Amino acid sequence: MIDVGIRILSLIEQLHHMGKRVQLNFDLELFGYLDRMGFFSVLSQDIEVSPKRREVSSHDVYYGENKNLVEICPLPPGGASTVHAIPGRLAGKLVSVLGQSPMVPKSFENDMFTVFSELIGNYFEHSESEIPGFVVAQTYTNGQNIRIAVSDSGLGILKTIRMARAIEFQNKSDSDLILDVFNEGVSRHGQNVGRSCGLNSLGQISIKYNAELTVRMPGCQVLLKPGTTKLEGNYAFFRSQLGFLRGTHLCFKFPLDKSGRLCYNRGK
Numbered sequence: 001m002i003d004v005g006i007r008i009l010s011l012i013e014q015l016h017h018m019g020k021r022v023q024l025n026f027d028l029e030l031f032g033y034l035d036r037m038g039f040f041s042v043l044s045q046d047i048e049v050s051p052k053r054r055e056v057s058s059h060d061v062y063y064g065e066n067k068n069l070v071e072i073c074p075l076p077p078g079g080a081s082t083v084h085a086i087p088g089r090l091a092g093k094l095v096s097v098l099g100q101s102p103m104v105p106k107s108f109e110n111d112m113f114t115v116f117s118e119l120i121g122n123y124f125e126h127s128e129s130e131i132p133g134f135v136v137a138q139t140y141t142n143g144q145n146i147r148i149a150v151s152d153s154g155l156g157i158l159k160t161i162r163m164a165r166a167i168e169f170q171n172k173s174d175s176d177l178i179l180d181v182f183n184e185g186v187s188r189h190g191q192n193v194g195r196s197c198g199l200n201s202l203g204q205i206s207i208k209y210n211a212e213l214t215v216r217m218p219g220c221q222v223l224l225k226p227g228t229t230k231l232e233g234n235y236a237f238f239r240s241q242l243g244f245l246r247g248t249h250l251c252f253k254f255p256l257d258k259s260g261r262l263c264y265n266r267g268k
Helices: 002-017 028-036 058-062 086-098 108-126 157-164 174-184 197-208
Strands: 023-025 048-050 069-075 133-140 145-151 212-217 220-224 237-239 249-255
Touching: 002 069, 002 133, 002 145, 002 249, 069 108, 086 108, 086 133, 086 145, 108 133, 108 145, 108 157, 108 197, 157 174, 157 212, 174 197, 174 212, 174 220, 197 212
Parallel strands: 023 048
Antiparallel strands: 069 133, 133 145, 145 249, 212 220, 212 249, 220 237
């Protein structure tokens, strides 16, 4: 749900940025959920909302009290210096939710720090967005998983690569190219040159924790599932004919077992 929430948030902000009039109407249950996760706190204030926004949101009242929810963190364009503490805070929050146990590897907090750092860093380095990005995380005890999602309204990973290396990748599909980004470190600057290698590290973390990665791009969505050493091509699903959504929207789903303990590959 959280990944859908910030995608909708990004779409609304994109329409608003284009000068479109946006009116939002919610039932009370959904309004309450979005209010608690901070949706209306980061939504542009001149967007019309029904029911009317509360003067003091439940997000403001109960901030930090729900151990399973990490509220939406906005990523302001050009504001990289203002969000430097976010990766460490989010990683620490996930560790506190899972608790200290032999089933949580010592490297987990560092791995989650890497995930948040790379996702946020990619936004500031590549998106060229004039609209804020968003990052959020939540554990789902009933769904037995942890979800980490980041959404931006910029150029998008594949567009920046194709703009820089159009001839080289002109015959490669979006689904194959996104696999190369996470498996091989392909970027607009070349391959394994210290830039998109960060996204390659996210691919390895996905495999280590048996995590699925959904990548939503303009007009398509790709689901990547972990293989033994790579996010395997035969597990990539391409969805076309989706509505347009600018930018890149990533969601990791880390599975938990029935007791709520982290699942991971001990060989990694």
